[in-house]
Amino acid sequence: MVSAEYDEPVETRELRYFVAVAEELHFGRAAQRLAMTQPPLSRAIQQLERRLGVVLLHRTARAVALTEAGSVLLREARLALDAVEAAERRTRRAAGDRPGVVLAVKAGASRELLSELLHAYAAEPGAVAVEVMLCGPGEPESLLRTGRADVALLHRPYDTTAGFDTEDLHTEQQVVVLPKGHPLADRAYLSSAEVNAQTDLPLPRWPGRDGGHPDGPGPQVRDHTQLFQLIALGLACAVVPESLRDQLRDDHAIVPVPDAPAVTTVIAWPPHSRSKAVADLVRTATRL
Amino acid sequence: MVSAEYDEPVETRELRYFVAVAEELHFGRAAQRLAMTQPPLSRAIQQLERRLGVVLLHRTARAVALTEAGSVLLREARLALDAVEAAERRTRRAAGDRPGVVLAVKAGASRELLSELLHAYAAEPGAVAVEVMLCGPGEPESLLRTGRADVALLHRPYDTTAGFDTEDLHTEQQVVVLPKGHPLADRAYLSSAEVNAQTDLPLPRWPGRDGGHPDGPGPQVRDHTQLFQLIALGLACAVVPESLRDQLRDDHAIVPVPDAPAVTTVIAWPPHSRSKAVADLVRTATRL
DNA sequence: ACGACCGATACCCGTGCGGTATCGCCGCCC
DNA sequence: GGGCGGCGATACCGCACGGGTATCGGTCGT
Incomplete structure (x- = not known):
């Protein structure tokens, strides 16, 4: 008779396999990444497709592509795997460690606010050690979801706050940073359109969620230090x-861009957090 | 040599096993629930503990109890398993089905608002079929997390909205419902203290998240129909x-309880929803 | 003290996962 | 156009691991 596997539960192993294939769009490379060989990986994906009753990938001998359902599963599987990893991490933390909070912030962002927050929190009664985790753009969300961090400072609209509880801390306007002496540097303000229209200075490309840089002109950039150095060099x-x-530094010039979207710094934490330290940190932050 | 299993990933099977044991606090019954025998279940939990490097359960020959870390894992594992189930469900939905939204509401709650919403949404351009899923108290959150429902009406502070995106729709005061002719029925208003203090009419017990009713006096109650019938009977x-x-019905009497917490009806949806139908439904709801 | 209860241990078996070898299909290039 | 190379699927195999049965060992109740 035909297998009764259709209602059997999905295992995280299968989800990990699928995510690898969906990201690489290549069974061989995905297998390599998973430290295994290609055949069992192919079989596992087939089994997953049978189990779900859904075609996840279009295979031609030349290319592999996600189906509609496949891209849904890619997104959902990442969230699910993050949740499993978080379960693991938070359990370990709950057991061994002495108390302590991990706060994730993008390197270089919100420096002033961060130092104020750390000082104010340290003065609170019952404050515990705060480990500040500096990370690249786009990382803090993932760190929160996987339980590597307990709380984070995010910046709307650049970071996505979906799935977290947040409190707004601070809103500010944006400015364009130019090399000193640039023709536009004397303007009282600029519009986004003007900034995008000028062609002698390209806008930088930040890494995406997957760590890869989008295609296009302009230098690849990983953090603000790099960025400001490039700007000072007139690049x-x-x-x-x-x-x-x-x-x-003094070889930079700034000009307000009033119509660029305002940036709001928020403090974010996983929605089911029961940590007193996180709650204290949030309360302190909102009172600054 | 000692196994190198410490960094191996956790499988959903292990999480399901742990949740069963943690809920039953009894290996035998948990095994029964999982349609297996007790010994492999014991081993699986031990393996999980070794892998995490954490003691999850205190076993005495007479009783099993959760450790601190264990109760963290119980909560986190439920969320992770819900996320896996959601991945599965949403993938299936993305493939086979024609469009359509599932809206979860507690049976009997927000009737007027619900019918207004359905009418208004049906009149929208691009509206799809809405399947209304009536469910018991506490259920809608779980339905949303597991992908069984796409959107829900919840009631703060009774329901917990943590982990969802929400919009407030309506806020109302609470009233106490008494049998007609009850001595307190003529009062212009009552305080919560007075309601709790009176002893001739017990408050009902609603089922908890686990489906079990808390201990105590008062009748067990599953929905509002039951409840109102009991009240009419003077019980x-x-x-x-x-x-x-x-x-x-006309054998009831109501008295306002101004100091009881106000109840806010909110529309809630999973934070990463990309469904146009859900977005339309939310927009329609907020405009009512 | 003995029996009942319950989790842990010992041991066995079958399934299923991963490995190697190979096939089949498609594009490309000389 | 035929041969070659790249890639996913298939065939087959071995072993590790998940699950079953039998039993042990400790603890509480009477």
Whole structure:
């Protein structure tokens, strides 16, 4: 008779396999990434497809492509795997460690606010050690979801706050950073359209969620230090929140861009957090 | 040599096993629930503990109890398993089905608002079929998390909205429902303290998240129909949102309880929803 | 003290996962 | 156009691991 596997539960192993294939779009490379060989991987994906009763990938001998359902599963599987990893991590933390909170912040962002927050929180009664985790753009969300961090500072609209509880801390306008002496540097303000229209200074490309840089002109950039160095060299310009001005050197010039979207710094934490330390940190932050 | 299993990933099977044991606090019954025998279950839990490097359960020959870490894992594992189930369900939905939204509402709650919403949404351009899923108290959150429902009406503070995106729709005061002719029925209003203090009419016991009823006096109750029948019979009284008045018969009496917490009806959906139908439904709801 | 209860251990078996070898299909290039 | 190379699927095999049965060992109740 035909297998009764249709209602059997999905295992995380299968989800990990699928995510690898969906990201690589190549069974061989995915297998390599998973430290295994290609045949069992092919079989596992077939089994997953049979189990779900859904075609996840279009295979031609030359290329592999996600189906509609496949791209849904890719997104959902990442969330599910993050949740499993978080379960693991938070359980370990609950057992061994002495208390302590991990706060994730993008390197270089919100410096002033961060130092105020750390000082104010340290003065609170019952404050525990705060480990600040500096990370690249787009990372803090993932760190929160996987339980590597307990709380984070995010920046709307750049970061996506979906799935977290948040409190707004601070809103600021954006400015364009130019090399000193650039023709536009004397303007009282600029519009986003003008910034995008000028062609002598390209906008930088930040890494996406997958760690890869999007295609296009302009230098690849990983953090603000790199960015500002490129700008000082006259190789780029960028629109950034105005609070970054205190990281600029005197070979930079800034011009307000009033119609660029305002940036709101928020403190974010996983929605089911029961940690007193996180709650205290949030309360302290909102009172600054 | 000692196994190198410490960094191996956790499988959903292990999480399901742990949740069963943690809920039953009894290996034998948990094994029964999982349609297996006790010894492999014991081993699986031991393996999980070794893998995490954490003691999850205190076993004495007479009783099993959760450790601190164990109760963290119980909560996290439920969320992770829900996420896996959601991945499965949403993938299936994305493939086979024609479009359509599933809206979860507690049976009997927000009747008027619900029917207004359905009418208004049906009149929208691009509206798809809405399947209304009536369910018991506490269920809608789980339905949303597991992907059985796409959107839900919840009632703060009774329901927990943590982990969802929400929009407030309506806020109302609560009233106490008494049998007609009860001595307190003529009062212009009552305080929560007075309601709790009176002893001739017990408050009902609603089922908890696990489906079991808490201990205590008062009749067990599953929905509002049951409840109102019991009240009419003079066997209970209850504090409920005032919009339920249109479900009362003329053998009931109601008295406002101004100091009871106000109840807010919210529309809630999973934070990463990309469904146009859900977005339309939410927009329609907020415009009512 | 003995029996009942319950989780742990010992041991066995079958399934299923992963490995190697190979096939089949398609594009490309000389 | 035929041969070659790349890639996913298939065939087959071996072993590790998940699950079953039998039994042990400790603890509480009477």
